[in-house]
Amino acid sequence: MLEWLWSGRGSTRPLGLFRILLILLLWNRFAADVALWNAAGPVEMLLGLTFFVLTGMALVGWQTRRVMALLAAVMALMYFHFGLNLGHAPWTHHHVYLLFICTLLCALGPCGRSFSLDRWLSVRAGTAGPEQGALLANRLFQLQLAAVYFWTAVDKTNADFLSGARLDQILHFHYDGSFLAPVILWTPLVIGAAVAVVIVEYFLAIGILLRRWLPAVFFFGFALHLTFYYLLPVSTFSLTMMAMYLFLLPPERVHDFFDRLFAPPNRPANEPQ
Amino acid sequence: MPSSVQGKKLFAPRIGVLNILQRTGIIILAVFILFGPGLVQVLDVDASQIRSWRMYSGVGIGAPYGTFDVLNSGEPVRSVSVVAAMEIDSIRGIQAYTGSGSLRRGFDADVAIRDAGELLCATLAPDESIRFSGRLAARGGWRPLTYSHDDLCGAL
Numbered sequence: 001m002l003e004w005l006w007s008g009r010g011s012t013r014p015l016g017l018f019r020i021l022l023i024l025l026l027w028n029r030f031a032a033d034v035a036l037w038n039a040a041g042p043v044e045m046l047l048g049l050t051f052f053v054l055t056g057m058a059l060v061g062w063q064t065r066r067v068m069a070l071l072a073a074v075m076a077l078m079y080f081h082f083g084l085n086l087g088h089a090p091w092t093h094h095h096v097y098l099l100f101i102c103t104l105l106c107a108l109g110p111c112g113r114s115f116s117l118d119r120w121l122s123v124r125a126g127t128a129g130p131e132q133g134a135l136l137a138n139r140l141f142q143l144q145l146a147a148v149y150f151w152t153a154v155d156k157t158n159a160d161f162l163s164g165a166r167l168d169q170i171l172h173f174h175y176d177g178s179f180l181a182p183v184i185l186w187t188p189l190v191i192g193a194a195v196a197v198v199i200v201e202y203f204l205a206i207g208i209l210l211r212r213w214l215p216a217v218f219f220f221g222f223a224l225h226l227t228f229y230y231l232l233p234v235s236t237f238s239l240t241m242m243a244m245y246l247f248l249l250p251p252e253r254v255h256d257f258f259d260r261l262f263a264p265p266n267r268p269a270n271e272p273q
Numbered sequence: 274m275p276s277s278v279q280g281k282k283l284f285a286p287r288i289g290v291l292n293i294l295q296r297t298g299i300i301i302l303a304v305f306i307l308f309g310p311g312l313v314q315v316l317d318v319d320a321s322q323i324r325s326w327r328m329y330s331g332v333g334i335g336a337p338y339g340t341f342d343v344l345n346s347g348e349p350v351r352s353v354s355v356v357a358a359m360e361i362d363s364i365r366g367i368q369a370y371t372g373s374g375s376l377r378r379g380f381d382a383d384v385a386i387r388d389a390g391e392l393l394c395a396t397l398a399p400d401e402s403i404r405f406s407g408r409l410a411a412r413g414g415w416r417p418l419t420y421s422h423d424d425l426c427g428a429l
Contacts (some may be wrong), residue, residue, distance in 0.1 A: 005303060006296075051367045084321050097324045101306075108299070136299065151310040151326035164379055169410035177356060191400050213388070273371030 007134040007176060010251035013258055015106065015137060016061070016114030019068070021243045022102050023059040025042035025054060026051075029099060029236045033090070047082075050074055061116020067108035069199075075100040095237035101144060102240060109137025131255065141247040146208045148241070162198065164191035184231075200224050214248060336364050337382040339407010339418060341393055341425075345400060355407065358389035382409050386418065390425030402426070 032038065034048035054071040057063060079100045083091035088098075091154045110133035112118040122128040168190045175184045183189075200220050207213035207220075222242060229238035246254065312318040314326040340352040356364055367380065386405060393403055402422040409417045 001303075002300065005299065056354050072423055080322065094324070094326065123352065140299075140303060140306065143303055147307050148326050152328055154327070155314060155327045155330065163414070165414040169333045169336075169415070170329055172338060172410065173336055173364060175337060177354070179364075238330070 005133075005136060008139075009132050010138070012110045012113035012131050012133045012251075014246045014249065014251050014254045015109045015111045015114065015133075016116060016131075017254070018102075018121075018141075018243060018246050019061070019064070019111045020059060020115060021246075022099070022106060022240075023055050024213035025236045025240055025243070026055055026075075026099060026103075029095070045199065047074070047078070061112050061118050064116050064118050065107065065110070068103065068111055072100070072104040072107045075103045081090055095240065096237045097263050098148075098237060098240050102141075102244070105137050105140045105144065108140065109135075111131065111137070123156025135251065138247045138251065141244055142208055145241070145244050145247075146205050148210070149201045150205035152171050152196055153205060154197045156194075156201070161194055164194045167194040167197075170232070197224070208248060211250075217248065218245060290303060304429065322372060331409050334380060334412060335380055336410045337386055337407055337418060338364065338410070339386075339405060341403050341405050343397065344422075345398075347402075350401075353393060354356045355386070358393055359385065360387065382418070386420060387425060390420065394426035397426075 025251075031174045032053060034044070035046065036048060039045040039048055051071075051074055054067050054074060057067045057072055078091050079096050082088045083096065113133055114131045119128065119131070156162070163189065168185065168187070171190060173185055175181050178184070201224075202225070204217060204221050207217040222245075225238040225242050228234050309323050310325045313320065313323050324343065340354050341358055342349045343351045343353070347429055356362070356366070359367070367385070386407075390403065392403060397403065400407060403425055403426060404422055405418065405420040407418045423424050
């Protein structure tokens, strides 16, 4: 496994693209929480200011590696200190931790080598190297994805969940009294969904690390997350997980995709230049 | 000897140590990502700093569902749901009802049903009585909830 972690260099475009998606997710989740109008005091004001400056710089990709490391520290402060130590419950959720760990893993890779102001400045200065880098961060993202699926499946592997009772309780909490209740709370459907979720999560935990299962992993993974996102208030969790699927694709294919996307269209041979 | 070569020799061992430290840190992080949740989920280590992946494990736990039946001479004449009796829009509104914003802290279904029952009791005609039947979302499954007229209106 160690060899797999350190082996390989590849295109930095998946990481660059993920960085941009991550910042949009961070804004979606935290912008209102840390905006000036919501600041309870100078500490919260400073936290908000730091958050917006760092995320702004990370989005455009200026001083990207340093900024992402600082942003990871800010996210750790928000989750561990404000959330767990000071008891600000909304910042202790799974989706917040996932955003923190994604920021940290991003900072461990060459996240500013593609789709960034850093790249543009080096191209303009004539010092730009190829958009290639170590794939260590990509591998860590893959491990994180597999770990989430594995441990959440382990948590559901019990009679309470597999009998449908636990999912029934969750769905009752959100749909009791709704006009959709007769369909969504239909017992055979709930039991089937509970069993299917556990099977799919175990499958994804293994399939993520096997390239030949990739099409099925994408299909079942996206189906799972889109269903959760539509059915339940999961905040940014589903979208973050789906964004992480970028690291399951071969980096060179992502690179080639953008090459083709932005390539100038072929002009007819007889067209005047 | 040129100064640059001297510099290389001077710094080469330090770069090696940094590299080893960096790799050790990454290995620890990878092991933590893979097996950290197991400390909480399998070995029951009580550490809030270690993230488990128990999504939605507590959502809805503690929420009561059911109806109050209003009886006239022992025959049901109307029923009132928990949600209507508590004057909330949906069962999720119970979270606001607790004052803590969470079912996990400061909410007791037994107290909430008795409170709602007492409000309903105060509106009954002299020959009317009430009873409650429903269930509670509990860890390990659903738990039946039943309260008689005396349970709910005994204090009045």
